[in-house]
Each structure stands twice: as structure tokens, then as C-alpha cells.
Amino acid sequence: MVPDNLKHGLRGRSLLKDVDLTKDEFLEVLDVAALLREEKRAHHEPKRLQGLNIALIFEKSSTRTRSAFEVGAHDQGAHVTYLGPSESHLGHKESVKDTARVLGRMFDGIEFRGSAQADVEQLGAFAGVPVWNGLTDEWHPTQLLADVLTIRDHASKPLKDVVLCYVGDARNNTANSTLVVGAMLGLDVRIAAPSSLQPNAEVRALASDLSGKSGARVTVTDDVAAAVADADFLYTDVWLSMGEPAEKWGERIKLLLPYQVNAQLLRLTHNPNVRFLHCLPALHNADTEIGKQLLTEYDVDALEVTDEVFESSASVVFNQAENRLHTIKAIMVATLTGT
Numbered sequence: 496m497v498p499d500n501l502k503h504g505l506r507g508r509s510l511l512k513d514v515d516l517t518k519d520e521f522l523e524v525l526d527v528a529a530l531l532r533e534e535k536r537a538h539h540e541p542k543r544l545q546g547l548n549i550a551l552i553f554e555k556s557s558t559r560t561r562s563a564f565e566v567g568a569h570d571q572g573a574h575v576t577y578l579g580p581s582e583s584h585l586g587h588k589e590s591v592k593d594t595a596r597v598l599g600r601m602f603d604g605i606e607f608r609g610s611a612q613a614d615v616e617q618l619g620a621f622a623g624v625p626v627w628n629g630l631t632d633e634w635h636p637t638q639l640l641a642d643v644l645t646i647r648d649h650a651s652k653p654l655k656d657v658v659l660c661y662v663g664d665a666r667n668n669t670a671n672s673t674l675v676v677g678a679m680l681g682l683d684v685r686i687a688a689p690s691s692l693q694p695n696a697e698v699r700a701l702a703s704d705l706s707g708k709s710g711a712r713v714t715v716t717d718d719v720a721a722a723v724a725d726a727d728f729l730y731t732d733v734w735l736s737m738g739e740p741a742e743k744w745g746e747r748i749k750l751l752l753p754y755q756v757n758a759q760l761l762r763l764t765h766n767p768n769v770r771f772l773h774c775l776p777a778l779h780n781a782d783t784e785i786g787k788q789l790l791t792e793y794d795v796d797a798l799e800v801t802d803e804v805f806e807s808s809a810s811v812v813f814n815q816a817e818n819r820l821h822t823i824k825a826i827m828v829a830t831l832t833g834t
């Protein structure tokens with residue numbers, strides 16, 4: 496069985512940023528995820544994490560990531576302890592370094608979601624158990640595992656031939672992770688964003704370095720029409736991320752409206768089979784308080800994606816969301832039990 500025979504020896508490893516995994520390791524985690532998905536669907540899931548304890552630190556809100564860690568752990572027989580914002584001393588009365596050394600004595604693995612990448616790195620350095628980054632301002636590595644599994648599920652060609660185009664706010668965690676993972680796995684990865692919202696020089700240099708080894712084609716441009724031509728997957732994320740000030744919405748909307756994923760943008764791919772990805776949550780209609788307020792205040796019909804595209808047959812966002820469970824379960828199994 497794959498999880499008990501991992502080729503790449505991930506036991507004890509952390510996932511603090513996407514490139515902590517090599518290409519082969521990343522793909523192997525996806526193989527484990529696909530197997531765990533089959534087992535769950537067959538209602539036959541051996542409990543490989545029986546008796547283990549997992550801490551879930553969330554300094555920011557979450558629906559998918561928290562649920563995936565909780566359900567994934569329960570499915571595999573582990574217990575979880577949720578430490579939400581202001582529910583522990585972390586960052587207030589106790590340093591990350593001290594918290595890491597305490598939790599590492601009690602738990603077998605620790606998930607962390609917060610702002611500072613330095614915090615998750617410090618947990619990883621001092622906990623002595625695997626630490627998984629459930630999103631920081633810089634990276635969203637567990638998201639990309641689910642995204643690439645979804646791409647593999649829906650692509651009719653090998654990954655190296657897939658054209659993945661991310662449009663929108665491209666300085667955020669999801670965009671950074673998309674760029675470097677696409678570059679590491681050898682895809683044709685394209686980022687379309689206004690110059691002020693493109694990935695920083697460090698992230699671009701990392702992507703360029705990775706593409707040299709993998710043969711990936713990496714493009715960062717403000718020319719959205721050129722970027723989406725022949726795309727197999729269009730990916731977007733919210734235009735203002737958690738932790739950014741709400742006052743920025745006006746400026747962001749103005750800058751990013753030309754990068755909205757709408758029916759016209761799908762047409763510009765010239766690919767009738769193009770698929771739409773979004774990490775979620777998405778502001779795709781007025782059914783949320785914030786969505787309604789923004790559409791009214793800024794007098795726009797839609798934000799990062801139109802409701803038409805979000806609800807269309809091109810959209811695979813809920814498959815992508817389900818894959819968070821299987822891939823997060825896989826990274827837990829691989830790093831806690833892999834040989």
C-alpha cells in the first residue's frame with residue numbers, strides 16, 4: 496500500500512513552504528492522496544494515525560483548511576486540539592519558540608495558520624515534530640497540493656504540457672505558491688497581474704531557478720489576453736487577502752477589474768475545455784455581507800470572478816475544495832508515518 500511504502504522518506508519532515516518538497520516528493524504525496532481518497536470513498540480506511548495528537552493553530556479564519564485537518568485526522572484515528580486566535584498564549588505572553596518547544600512535547604504534529612512566515616519557520620525549527628503551514632502571508636503550500644491533484648484529475652494531458660494561468664492579485668500567498676509549484680513541476684505557468692501586484696523579485700527568482708531544472712515555462716505579465724491564450728486552467732483568488740486593510744478595496748478593484756475571470760476571459764483562452772480554479776472563499780455574488788457591500792459601494796457587477804463562471808460547468812472549485820481533505824490527510828500520513 497502506498498502510504499506504508501513511501502519512496503521518499505517524508506517521516507518527520509515539515510511543510511513550511513511549497514519547496515520543502517521536491518518535485519518527486521510532491522507528486523508522491525498526491526499519489527498518497529489519491530489512494531486515501533479511494534479508501535474513503537470505499538468506506539475502507541485503515542487508521543494509520545491511531546493514538547496520535549495534532550495541534551491546529553489558527554491565527555486567521557478558516558473553513559476548508561481547518562475542516563480538512565480535523566476530518567483528515569479523525570478519519571485516520573488521530574485527535575486534534577484547536578487553538579484559535581487568542582485561545583493560547585502564543586504571540587501575546589509566550590514566544591513562538593517557547594510555544595514550539597511546549598507543543599512539541601505534547602503533540603505529534605502541528606498545523607499553523609497566521610501572518611508571518613517567520614513564525615511557522617520558528618515552530619518548525621523548535622517543535623521537534625512535523626509542522627505544516629496552513630497559510631501565511633507568503634505561502635499556501637497545502638492549497639497547492641489540492642490544486643495540482645485537481646489539475647491532474649481534470650487534465651487530459653501530462654502535467655508538463657498543462658497551461659496554468661493565475662490572474663488577479665499575484666502578490667499573495669496563493670499566487671506565490673502557484674508560481675513556484677508550477678515552476679517546480681514543469682508546467683507552463685503564467686501569472687497575469689498589474690505590475691504593482693506581481694510576485695516580488697525573490698519569488699520570481701525562485702521560480703526561475705526551479706524552471707531551469709524542470710523545464711517549466713514561466714511567464715509573469717500584465718497582458719491578460721496573452722497570458723490566458725490556450726490556458727487549460729484559469730486560477731484566481733480574492734482581491735484582498737486576510738490581514739490587508741479594508742481601505743484598500745477601492746484601489747484593488749480599480750487595478751484588478753481587467754483581470755476579472757468572466758465569460759469573455761474564458762473565451763480568450765480559445766479553449767472550450769478550459770477549467771476554472773479558485774482556492775475559495777470566493778466573492779462571486781451578493782450572497783455574502785462583504786460581497787453585497789462591495790458590489791454596491793464600488794458599483795461593479797462582479798469582483799474576482801463572475802457568478803456565471805463560478806457556477807458554470809468549467810468550474811471545478813468544489814472538487815478542488817474536497818481535495819483539500821485528501822491532500823492534507825496525505826501530508827499528515829506521509830510525514831507522521833512514512834518510512
Ligand code: CP
Binds near residue numbers: 556559560638
Ligand atoms: N482555501 C482555503 O485555505 O480556505 P480556508 O480559508 O477556508 O481554509
Ligand code: NVA
Binds near residue numbers: 667668732735736
Ligand atoms: N489569499 C487568500 C487566501 C485564502 C484562502 C488570503 O490570504 O486571504
